[in-house]
Amino acid sequence: MNAWLYLLFTLLATPAIAQTTYCNPIDLDYRYNFEQTNEGISYRSGADPVIIRHKNAYYLFATIQGGYWHSTDMLNWKFITPSMWPMEDMCAPAAESVGDTLYLFQSTFEQRPILMSTAPETGKLQFYNRWLPRLPKDIGPWDPALFHDPDTDKWYMYWGSSNVYPIFGAELDKSRNLTYADRNLATAYKPMFWLDPWVHGWERFGPNHADLVKPFTEGAWMTKHNGTYYLQYAAPGTEYNVYANGTYTSKSPLGPWDYAPYNPIAYHPGGYATGCGHGNTFQDEWGNYWNTGTSWIGLVWGMERRMVMHPAGFDKTDQLYADTRFGDWPHKMPTGKWDTQNGPKAEDTFMGWMLLNYKKPVTASSTLDTLRAGFVVDENPRTFWATRNKPGETLTVDLGSDQTVRAVQVNYVDHKNTIFKTDAQVYTQFKLLGSSDNKTWRTLADLTDTTRYGKRDRACAYVALPNAEKARYVRYEHVYTAGP
DSSP: OEEEEEEEOSOOOOOOSSOOEEOSSOOOOOOBOOTTGGGTOOOBOOOSOEEEEETTEEEEEOSSOSSEEEESSSSSOEEEOOSOOOTTOOSSOEEEEETTEEEEEOOOSSOOOEEEESOGGGTOOEEEESOOOOOSTTOOOOSOEEEEETTTTEEEEEEOOBSSSOEEEEEEEGGGTTEESSSOTTTSOEEEEOOOTTTSGGGOOSGGGOOOSOOOBEEEEEEEETTEEEEEEEESOTTSTTOEEEEEEESSTTOOOEEOTTOOSBOOOSSSSOOOBSOOEEEOTTSOEEEEEEEEOOSSSTTOEEEEEEEEEEOTTOOEEEOOTTTTSOEEOOSSOOOGGGOOOGGGSBOOEEEOOTTOOEEESOOOTTOOGGGGGSSOTTOOOOOOOOTTOEEEEEEEEEEEEEEEEEEOOOTTOOOOSOSTTOOOEEEEEEESSSSSOEEEEETTOHHHHOSOOOTEEEEEEEEEEEEEEEEEEEEEOSOO
């Protein structure tokens, strides 16, 4: 488990009980992955997010989840188990909302259907087409993105996940249920662009761009703004802190493309939730833009990941950007339109709550092996404290003096876990306590209160306190998680 506390240096009105802030990684009931069941490797993961606004609600799709999430405020997400779903699950799915219909398509090198729903909040899906024709070997479409051009009423698909092939694009024919417009499959698609790590340094592979291995391009996504097409892509690899999003621009949906000189548009190589590549760009109910992405954990399994989202927009010169400043600290969910031409103002997004317990003294009620308590405050997602999974185990941090505590984030690691399916037995409960003298304690938050906090799994539990609290000591008291 890793834990952070946040301090607000400026005075704000006492927040309401209803949560109005969020913190990366996104606080979701990330699903347990089935792919390593036979190897006995248990972990939760979520990656390659696509958030779509459809009929005044938001839908979040991601890799290997067995379903998707629904929200009306981007703060509280409810998992939906759909009426039909691919046996092999979905990797990096494409989603698009047009009119009353939400379209959904999985990554594939084979022949797979496009699904559709006019009531995705119910989980009811049906076939839009039974399958697209198979493209030539190894071409895909893997990591697909569907795009409907509202100005021309034409459809396109973009895809690619390779360090050999480029990002590809193709026009689709709506009159033939979104199959490829060109019936000749050898010419139905065309290359959009390749990576060039020797010219674009951020595309270079490895931690801190320090590896000479040929990098990967993936995660295509299309956004149209003021008559310009912005084809987003991710590089150089999901397992590195420098995983980021870039964009090319064009006046035509299939190019030719110009490399945006301000790339990468989303980059977050430091902090806890490092990396923000392979996601999408979407607008909320106010018209504000957001950019989603993938943050790497890679502790229990190489593809163990979490998901993030950052404020985004277009500046006065129509440059696409994402604001990743303090990207894994609490931010405010907007209640109106941002001034995106000058970038979101600090008061529009960032709460100003600063990391409070970095490398502060920590004590634990017990410890397993050498997984000591101090690992929870080093801002490293691959180090952690471990103890027996039983109620009453505690972890206490000494902040040095009374501080203003506004929120707590508790991140769990699936250390030697035995859970391979997310069901009713998989949920998270704990208590947060505060004290000025390490003797007299008061409750700051109690997640056994299911009326207030619900009852669900929270791999990255973020709890904004109803009121600011003064405390020198903050204690985590364990109640329940699934597994040993």
